[in-house]
Amino acid sequence: MNSSIAHCDASETLKNAGLAKTSQRMAVLEKLIGAPGPLTARDLLAETSQRLKINRVTIYRILASFRDGGIVREIDAGGGTAYYEMACRHNPIHPHFHCRRCDCLICMPPLTLSQTWEWLTRPTDFSVESINVHITGVCGPCREKEYCNDVASERNTR
Amino acid sequence: MNSSIAHCDASETLKNAGLAKTSQRMAVLEKLIGAPGPLTARDLLAETSQRLKINRVTIYRILASFRDGGIVREIDAGGGTAYYEMACRHNPIHPHFHCRRCDCLICMPPLTLSQTWEWLTRPTDFSVESINVHITGVCGPCREKEYCNDVASERNTR
DNA sequence: GGCTATTTGCATATTAGTTGCATTTGTGTT
DNA sequence: AACACAAATGCAACTAATATGCAAATAGCC
Missing domain, CATH: 1.10.10.10 (Winged helix-like DNA-binding domain superfamily/Winged helix DNA-binding domain)
Structure with a gap:
């Protein structure tokens, strides 16, 4: 901004x-x-x-x-x-581009993934090394547990 | 696997x-x-x-x-x-699902994002709280610098 | 089997983030 | 405007992940 x-x-x-x-x-x-x-x-x-x-x-x-x-x-x-x-x-x-050299985080346009890809690969701009999609939430087994006992101190599903 | x-x-x-x-x-x-x-x-x-x-x-x-x-x-x-x-x-x-409760990381099928979304929202499975797309590489300004002087110890673009 | 470069172990440092507790400061009330 | 109390801040100490320097161990080649 x-x-x-x-x-x-x-x-x-x-x-x-x-x-x-x-x-x-x-x-x-x-x-x-x-x-x-x-x-x-x-x-x-x-x-x-x-x-x-x-x-x-x-x-x-x-x-x-x-x-x-x-x-x-x-x-x-x-x-x-x-x-x-x-x-x-x-x-x-919107997605973010993370520069592994200067560690800056650059905001990318709020487009679809494929449009974003085109934007990224414009000549002379970014060199993309990896795309990582992180989806966070609560997994099936943990959701079931949430119904019964409350969280407590386990970290048991691994 | x-x-x-x-x-x-x-x-x-x-x-x-x-x-x-x-x-x-x-x-x-x-x-x-x-x-x-x-x-x-x-x-x-x-x-x-x-x-x-x-x-x-x-x-x-x-x-x-x-x-x-x-x-x-x-x-x-x-x-x-x-x-x-x-x-x-x-x-x-492929994308990954990260459970914030047990901290496990679950591999998701290597499908398109919309297919993945459908897969995630099957009843009783995951409760999705956020989707984060991380694109890593080297940004434009840093790429230009890489041509001239070698990396050295700066962290200057912020 | 011995030599040398690579790998490992150990101690120690660094960096992001958290927690407990005492002190300070907003904000609504008189 | 002064007050009172809850909320916010500062400080010190702690945790967890990861990095680094160096000496000891070991794999791969002759």
């Missing part, structure tokens, strides 16, 4: 989600709103801590509250680092 | 990849060949260490060499843990 594209108001977004308007949350949210692509907790810490006092843990907690409140989408691009992007009407769900 | 399905020979696979046939590599590879689905480094350590002396770090190094040698595919299903599966002709690329 760059400056030429419509975007949300930070205060209003917090209010709508029922989250208190703290300076830390405002700073994080404004960075996310103004970002050209998904950001990591580390990116957000680096950028916001220039302007105010903010702790690493606070970033994680703010991002979790934004995720739970539907303000941002959490993108797990592999490599053990989560990325975050606005989940508002200005930013519909 | 279960026992009723054709599978590769471990020794031959190592030889083809130009990797020395050590007992540790054989143990890891045999587990991967015989596994019903993708495994983590932790899984592999647990299983192989019952039969021989093997170090946690060795597992990571073996998996990296297998990945670089094209023997296995590394699947990053999120949650900071990588999964590994055979990348041989018996196991074509």
